[in-house]
Amino acid sequence: MTAFALRGLLGRKLRTILTAFAIVLGVATVSGTYVLTDSIDKAFNSIFTTSRQGSDAVISGKSAFDVSSDSGAQAPAFDQSLLKKVRALPGVDVADGAVDGTAQLIGKDGKAVVYGGAPNLGFSIARGDSPFNPLALIQGRWPHGNEVVIDKSMAHKEHFAVGQTVGVEAEGPVRHLRVSGIVKFGSVSTIGGATLAGFDLPTAQKLFGKPGQLDEIAVKAKPNVSSDELLSQIRGILPPATQVRTGEEQAHQDSKETDSFISFLQKFLLGFGGVALFVGSFVIANSLSITIAQRTRELATLRMIGASRRQLLRSILLESLVVGTLASLVGLFAGLGLAVGLFKLFDAVGFTLPNNGLTFETRTIVVSLLVGVLVTLVASMRPAVRATRVPPISAVREGATLPESRFARFRLPAAIVLSALGFASLLWGLFAPNLGTAKILLFLLGGALIVFFGIALLSVRLVPPLAGLLGWPATRIGGTAGTLARENAQRNPQRTASTASALMIGLALVTLVSMLAAGIISSFRGSVKEIWRNADYAITAQNNFSPIPIAPADAVAKTPGVLSVANVRVGQGRAYEKTTSITAVNPAAANVFNLDWKEGSSQVLANLGEDGAFVAKGYADDHHLAIDTPIVLTFPSGARKTFFVKGIFDPPTGGSPFGSITFSAATFDRYVSEPKNLYSFVVTQGGQSAANEAAINKTLDAYPNAKVATREKFIDNQISGLSSVLNILYVLLALSVIVSLFGIVNTLVLTVFERTREIGMLRAIGMTRRQVRRMVRHESVITALIGAAIGIALGIVLAALLIARIDFIVLSVPVGQLIAFAIAAIVVGIIAAIFPARRAARLSVLEALQYE
């Protein structure tokens, strides 16, 4: 029987390969995800390890809680006098101090060099030959005074050479420094989109506004001094708000943020791999069902000559095992290619990831193979069991068909129950109170899975009417070939439904994403219109979202023609035992923001005073805040400050422009080192005009990382970030659509094969090859459109459910996009039909007629 199973595979090479494609793609996504994230992880680790090489201990400022660098918050610096004391310790061989921060390099076009959201790292280099220096000089020499070294990738991309002058913007206005050298970071080939700028210590201290201060001290122990001993010596002299770690611990600490990013990216991408595999399982189950139906006679003959049911089952499962294993192996290696593609994709949308060569972990191999084989086996279970139910008598009957499954009559109720259960689980996950995040996700994912499955089963009932409706254009365009195509699509609803379902899943997800995006965009537009009262311009970072130093906005405030500038500072604080985002505004904000006040009024913004604060309604409810309730806020520096609630506002649907707690900018600047603005809104004399814009631009020339945008442009800029994310999502979802495309190809090939004699007859009585191709193509398009119709409808329902739960998104149907998806489905149908249609048209009439 084993030999028989394998011989069978060889005999149906084409079908086997087409089926296997579905698994190959799914497994490739999984393995590609692992390869990608492992490679990024390794590259980051190598960056962090390199940067701590030679450090036996690292002293750094200690923030009161872990802060995220995205928020612009930084641990406080400490006085540089500590360095002398450390150097004097008996166990210390070498110790060097350093400061770091964000140093924006200015390109030759006068614009800040920004690669997506990648960091622009600036730091001091104590000495070129310091054991702590992770950089290697490629060209030139180490910086002194008004000099800077920059990384080779930035130098290459922006055409900077040694001896030229480059603008650097840190905390103050731009300074022009001479490029003294080009460096690279240890052995790492790319550091993603990050840029590097190294200065000598006094220059760096000036640039980052930390005169006489240090962010960290790296220490190398004398030989024979143990790590423990070194640490205890250092601890003896540590001032408050500083801490010491071993180099290794510090590297680990440094990588915390990227670790959580990588882990998120991994889960995110694996999710898409899961979708591709889920779709793939539909394709396999369907292909196998058709193949087995076509082999009814053969299977019956085997039963007649003595094969037991168990033997049949085993032989079919063995087939799947072989296909699954081979396909998973191919997919495993295809994943390497996919990882390269993903690197390029992220790069293309401005999100360059560090890459230090692809990493192929054992875990990648094990998980990919296991998942691929398991999915194949599970998907082939049902067709295999059905195959065993072929009665031996079918061997001698003309036109024998597979008996209906025992459970056939329960199919409709099962489909309805499953769909209902799935939706119930979704609703419970969305609306049940007090579920933890893990449980919410479980209910949502599980619910979605069950819904897809239930709708796929239910779609058998939807196929005949949908095919009739969606096939109508085919009968108009394709004449008799189109009419026959429509009849063919309705002929075996089960088969058409299974084929369409695979596409349905992909399109439902694509629709869901586009609905959410449209909702976010339209709420955002709405709320910006609602909130902004009379601001004419906004000032943001070049990349639209990074917090920037406050200097540019302060300079704009002094520009002629500018009446006022409302700043929104952003940072992190800790209140009610949770790290939360904090914002601060200056009194001018009272004229700009138009909020829906539950307590207080717009005048609160102008009269916050030294210890006044206002909060969003949700936050107030969570912590039972009312007017004059005190809030104790801890700043990253460890300083504590009590604020009193002066106002409570209801944030607009598009999201609050503020953090959880907002207080005055003056207080913010007193407690936060290197305060940063998220955005600033400018009111000008006479409103938007070319003259006003030119004046602001002139001021901002000194601050290349800041840019001014009109209200409309600001909205577009904010949304453009979202479209990059959307593009990534679409590309990833396209994978599952491609899997379903293979499903359609497979079904069509099998169908053409099954209808060989019929096609022969049609050709004999006058169907041209063109008409044959047209017939197959139209059937393919009708099938794809059925998938699209159900998928888009389901996507809309799922999105509506989600949006009903999420307060800050309004329901908005992107009609244009949905039409584009339907057209995409037609294209998928046409592409899927190319090969099967050609096969059908090429059949020799004579051979087809004699085919049995």
Next chain:
Amino acid sequence: MSEAVAAPAAGATEGPHPGPVVSASDLTRRYGEGETAVDALRGVSLDVPKGQLTAVMGPSGSGKSTLMHILAGLDKPTSGEVEIAGTKISKLSDSELTKLRRKHIGFIFQFFNLLPMLTAEENVVLPLSLAGEKPDKAWVDELMQKIGLADRRKHRPSELSGGQQQRVAIGRALVSRPSIVFADEPTGNLDSKTSGEILDLLNESVHDLSQTIVMVTHDSRAAAIAKRVLFLADGKIVRESHGISAQDVVAAMDELGAS
């Protein structure tokens, strides 16, 4: 979109073609090459005159199916030429050949080959639909009447008996008023009573509609209704009889089988 393109046969659209409907000269057909080559036809020439039922008989492997396939333009001869309704077919492209078949040739198969998802009437008018022509209602009514399925127009093949299905197939072969109908063992899959009815129907179409039919058959009764019977053996026409009885056909076949 219309696929109705005039067949290249000049003036053959309506009305009788002056010469024979189908004529073949020196047909040979060789399958395979070298030592294993098999000669299915070894020089066959014939004319099929209009309005006649011609039966082709012969033992298995005599080449009768090959002959029919070549005459119908489904297979190409190794040498020799076939002319259908005045058109030499050896130089035609697949598309031209298809359109020639559409216009001039009807087929009746042993296994009916109906489309299961179409009704009886839809199956009958299928050749016209494929050509993008609108069926003449009166003619279709007459035809449905003639094949005895006027009351079963909306039935699907699965709801019809074998004989009824073959009647639908005959209707389909006749609907485009083709120059010639090729029937490949039309009774091969039917019981003897139904076979008789089918043969009667074919005979009627020759008499009432002046339809030209070439029928390949094993059935001596089928051959007996033919005006002319050609006996094939080893790829050659070995005997031609006109209006012979069933017994004579059997005798002739025995003779061929013995030789």
